[in-house]
Amino acid sequence: MIQLLSADGTRTPHEEFDEVLEAGGLATPERLRGYYRDMVMIRAADLEATSLQRQGQLGLWASALGQEAAQIGAGHAARTQDYLVPTYREHGIAWARGIEPWRLLEMFRGISHGGWDPHELRTHPYMIVLGAQAPHAVGYGMGLQRDGAVGTGDLERDTAVLALFGDGASSEGEVAESFTFAASFEAPVVFYSQNNQWAISVPTSVQTRVPLAQRSRGWGIPSVRVDGNDVLAVLGAVRSGLDSARAGEGPRFIESLTYRMAAHTTSDDASRYRPGSEEEEWAEKDPILRLRRHLAGLDEIDEAYVATCEEEAHDLAMQLHHHIHGMKDPDPMIVFDNVYSEPHPIVDAEREAYVQYLSQFEDEEAGR
Amino acid sequence: MTTLVLITLTDPGEGLTEAEIIDIKVSVGDRISINDPVIEVETAKSAVELPSHVGGTVTRVLVAVGDEVPVGTPLIEVDTDGGPAPAGSAADAPAADAPTADAPTADAPAADAPASAPAPDGPSAAASASPAEPAPAAPAEEEPKNLVGYGSTEAPPRRRRRVQPAADTQVPIDRILAKPPVRKLARDLGIALADVFATGPDGTVTREDVLAAQQRAIGGDTVSVHDGDYFPDESPQAPETLPGTMKSSLSQPFAGYTSDDRTTRVPIRSVRKRTAEAMVSSAFTAPHVTVFNEVDMTATMDLVGRLRASREWADVKISPLVVVAKALLVAIRRNPEVNASWDEASQEIVYKHFVNLGIAAATPRGLIVPNIKDAHLLTLRELAIGINDLAKTARAGRTPLSATREGTITITNFGVFGIDSGTPILNPGESVILGMGAVKEKPRVIDGQIVPRQVAQLAASFDHRLIDGALGAELLRDVSAVLEQPDLGLVWG
Numbered sequence: 001m002i003q004l005l006s007a008d009g010t011r012t013p014h015e016e017f018d019e020v021l022e023a024g025g026l027a028t029p030e031r032l033r034g035y036y037r038d039m040v041m042i043r044a045a046d047l048e049a050t051s052l053q054r055q056g057q058l059g060l061w062a063s064a065l066g067q068e069a070a071q072i073g074a075g076h077a078a079r080t081q082d083y084l085v086p087t088y089r090e091h092g093i094a095w096a097r098g099i100e101p102w103r104l105l106e107m108f109r110g111i112s113h114g115g116w117d118p119h120e121l122r123t124h125p126y127m128i129v130l131g132a133q134a135p136h137a138v139g140y141g142m143g144l145q146r147d148g149a150v151g152t153g154d155l156e157r158d159t160a161v162l163a164l165f166g167d168g169a170s171s172e173g174e175v176a177e178s179f180t181f182a183a184s185f186e187a188p189v190v191f192y193s194q195n196n197q198w199a200i201s202v203p204t205s206v207q208t209r210v211p212l213a214q215r216s217r218g219w220g221i222p223s224v225r226v227d228g229n230d231v232l233a234v235l236g237a238v239r240s241g242l243d244s245a246r247a248g249e250g251p252r253f254i255e256s257l258t259y260r261m262a263a264h265t266t267s268d269d270a271s272r273y274r275p276g277s278e279e280e281e282w283a284e285k286d287p288i289l290r291l292r293r294h295l296a297g298l299d300e301i302d303e304a305y306v307a308t309c310e311e312e313a314h315d316l317a318m319q320l321h322h323h324i325h326g327m328k329d330p331d332p333m334i335v336f337d338n339v340y341s342e343p344h345p346i347v348d349a350e351r352e353a354y355v356q357y358l359s360q361f362e363d364e365e366a367g368r
Numbered sequence: 369m370t371t372l373v374l375i376t377l378t379d380p381g382e383g384l385t386e387a388e389i390i391d392i393k394v395s396v397g398d399r400i401s402i403n404d405p406v407i408e409v410e411t412a413k414s415a416v417e418l419p420s421h422v423g424g425t426v427t428r429v430l431v432a433v434g435d436e437v438p439v440g441t442p443l444i445e446v447d448t449d450g451g452p453a454p455a456g457s458a459a460d461a462p463a464a465d466a467p468t469a470d471a472p473t474a475d476a477p478a479a480d481a482p483a484s485a486p487a488p489d490g491p492s493a494a495a496s497a498s499p500a501e502p503a504p505a506a507p508a509e510e511e512p513k514n515l516v517g518y519g520s521t522e523a524p525p526r527r528r529r530r531v532q533p534a535a536d537t538q539v540p541i542d543r544i545l546a547k548p549p550v551r552k553l554a555r556d557l558g559i560a561l562a563d564v565f566a567t568g569p570d571g572t573v574t575r576e577d578v579l580a581a582q583q584r585a586i587g588g589d590t591v592s593v594h595d596g597d598y599f600p601d602e603s604p605q606a607p608e609t610l611p612g613t614m615k616s617s618l619s620q621p622f623a624g625y626t627s628d629d630r631t632t633r634v635p636i637r638s639v640r641k642r643t644a645e646a647m648v649s650s651a652f653t654a655p656h657v658t659v660f661n662e663v664d665m666t667a668t669m670d671l672v673g674r675l676r677a678s679r680e681w682a683d684v685k686i687s688p689l690v691v692v693a694k695a696l697l698v699a700i701r702r703n704p705e706v707n708a709s710w711d712e713a714s715q716e717i718v719y720k721h722f723v724n725l726g727i728a729a730a731t732p733r734g735l736i737v738p739n740i741k742d743a744h745l746l747t748l749r750e751l752a753i754g755i756n757d758l759a760k761t762a763r764a765g766r767t768p769l770s771a772t773r774e775g776t777i778t779i780t781n782f783g784v785f786g787i788d789s790g791t792p793i794l795n796p797g798e799s800v801i802l803g804m805g806a807v808k809e810k811p812r813v814i815d816g817q818i819v820p821r822q823v824a825q826l827a828a829s830f831d832h833r834l835i836d837g838a839l840g841a842e843l844l845r846d847v848s849a850v851l852e853q854p855d856l857g858l859v860w861g
Contacts, residue, residue, distance in 0.1 A: 048403070051403045051419040051421075054378065054416065054417070054418050054419050055378060055418075055419060055421040056376075056378025056379065057421075263414075267414075268414065269414025269415065269416075271414075271415075272414070317403075318402065321402060321403075321421070325421060
């Protein structure tokens with residue numbers, strides 16, 4: 001497992017990744033402080049979302065607590081033109097791509113189908129179906145090849161795709177099929193698997209006899225296993241993988257070893273299937289704590305910065321709180337808006353029929 | 369300013385309905401902030417700490433440790449000291465300030481993430497550029513158009529069907545399948561393919577179909593029976609009063625429906641669809657057995673007549689159906705095992721100690737079966753009021769969903785259509801349905817004499833998985849006995 005930052009914040013050199021980080025200007029003190037702030041912010045949003053679910057404001061929430069470095073690192077490693085295909089637990093990825101947390105919360109409230117323009121933000125909508133990210137990403141990548149957007153040598157234009165999935169989804173058949181296609185067509189895809197140790201209540205040990213990273217090698221897809229709680233290792237691995245993919249060198253696989261600190265979702269109780277001692281052990285490896293220790297060791301962070309971040313995080317949480325409480329349902333007609341990109345006679349007819357259908361109802365007095 | 373806000377039990381999982389209070393973390397007088405845990409509950413799935421959605425001073429604790437409470441129960445009352453009026457408070461309307469002024473987009477990551485994590489080539493460059501300015505307005509501006517209300521204090525207004533579906537809600541289908549030579553033939557003969565009744569595979573129009581249409585067009589009618597012959601008397605107003613939807617849709621103008629001279633195709637939707645699903649599921653999961661009995665209703669009709677004339681019943685409509693309902697309740701009391709349901713999932717028979725008596729109602733929307741809760745506790749007069757209200761609400765199309773749930777046994781009165789008998793299908797989840805035929809004057813033999821009597825047929829279908837023939841027969845015999853001798857209600861009731 002590749003690690004650049006140990007749990008106590010000690011930096012270990014790594015020839016390839018250090019070069020990548022250096023070339024991209026990804027590890028300057030300023031950037032490091034930025035990652036720290038990002039992680040603090042997204043954790044606060046995550047905790048707020050859990051509270052909102054408990055307050056009846058969200059139908060469900062899938063917490064990404066503990067996976068902040070694995071996501072903030074990967075999100076910032078992608079270049080602007082890269083296309084990211086997330087699961088439903090990628091709040092740090094979304095944050096790094098400029099997707100505001102309230103857009104995620106809307107989806108978990110059930111009033112939005114995704115909430116952002118995937119083309120504009122180069123990030124696919126959250127997908128609840130797990131494993132589906134892999135074939136989508138490979139198909140998109142093969143499309144990029146046909147558009148001539150791969151391997152021209154222009155780093156600012158050549159495009160790669162980041163397929164996100166977890167340890168559980170790696171057992172799905174379509175991930176294996178996607179490996180086949182990606183390897184055969186040398187698709188510009190990085191398969192990025194956050195191994196958070198638990199597929200709901202099933203531990204990784206039940207799903208695989210070898211480290212996940214070894215799996216893709218049978219397809220001839222090079223792989224690495226990195227410490228997913230180490231933002232620098234993640235940045236190095238993902239940037240390196242994407243750049244190699246965009247250069248036309250085919251797919252890569254990255255296993256990012258991390259830990260889901262919360263339950264699978266708000267409707268699950270993790271204490272029923274995993275020992276508290278395990279959670280304590282991983283709390284020591286916390287990605288935010290680690291980066292802060294590293295920054296402190298460099299003397300690049302002070303109490304004032306930490307306090308400012310926490311204040312901003314609290315403000316963000318309170319804004320989300322007030323925004324979500326009492327949020328209104330959207331106009332039901334918007335379901336027709338994005339079916340086709342251009343006017344379509346059947347959709348028009350269906351829209352009209354639905355207007356008529358709705359007009360057949362009248363409000364009754366509220367309450368039962 | 370004192371603003372009292374109630375913290376209620378929300379559904380902490382997916383579809384949970386109640387929870388047990390296992391810890392109360394605050395007492396009256398405590399100051400709390402937003403998201404402070406106030407109560408810990410245990411549900412079927414997990415133990416969960418419930419965070420407060422407001423900050424303020426705890427003024428009342430409304431539950432105790434060990435209480436098992438349903439979702440929606442008030443738990444804690446908080447005085448928010450006139451602080452920012454929380455959405456979802458017990459006292460006020462939340463809509464005003466929350467989403468607009470406080471939209472988190474004001475300084476969401478897009479706006480200032482780049483400041484701390486500048487990325488000349490990274491994604492945050494894109495992030496800062498694109499979503500930052502249009503975003504803040506977006507969530508607020510799109511709101512006013514919403515048709516369905518939302519908010520934690522107000523239950524969403526329920527909506528009901530107002531009119532029959534208009535004929536022109538049908539999405540036009542312009543893809544008519546026909547082979548090119550057939551299309552040419554139709555064009556040559558001046559026949560529109562849309563007017564041709566297709567008999568070919570997958571609904572394709574064949575050569576013969578076009579020729580048949582041509583023959584009809586020139587008057588050589590090859591159609592032996594026309595729709596109009598079946599329903600010569602239907603007027604467009606009929607649907608409002610008809611029990612089912614079949615006739616109503618046929619009697620409407622055909623425009624918009626896929627139709628030809630011989631058939632009309634109407635999309636299966638709404639109540640018709642649900643009725644069909646319920647009937648199929650019931651008919652194919654519960655093996656039905658139906659027993660019949662002809663009952664001398666003369667004494668019951670006398671009773672109805674006397675009650676109708678009495679002062680006590682001056683403002684309550686009494687009908688034979690009410691007495692049949694009471695007779696059924698008395699018979700259930702003598703045969704309580706019939707009031708049960710089959711739980712396939714847990715492999716158990718569930719015996720119910722209460723009767724929610726369903727009355728099948730023909731409404732303009734179709735068949736619905738609302739039930740009278742705890743009918744076994746009601747007097748005859750209360751039962752009559754219940755049945756009348758049920759029917760009135762159903763006919764007005766205002767039956768709430770809750771009224772159609774958790775029925776235990778049902779009566780269907782096909783007698784109102786002048787029908788003698790039938791084989792009713794069980795309401796799903798129930799084990800008995802009693803069908804009541806029309807009360808007619810018929811000759812009966814009493815003491816060797818033929819005398820005119822008021823007679824009706826009763827039919828009881830039951831789920832043979834849990835009710836044996838003997839028990840089913842016993843139930844119907846007891847119902848019949850009470851109707852023939854209403855005095856027995858006094859003895860058995």
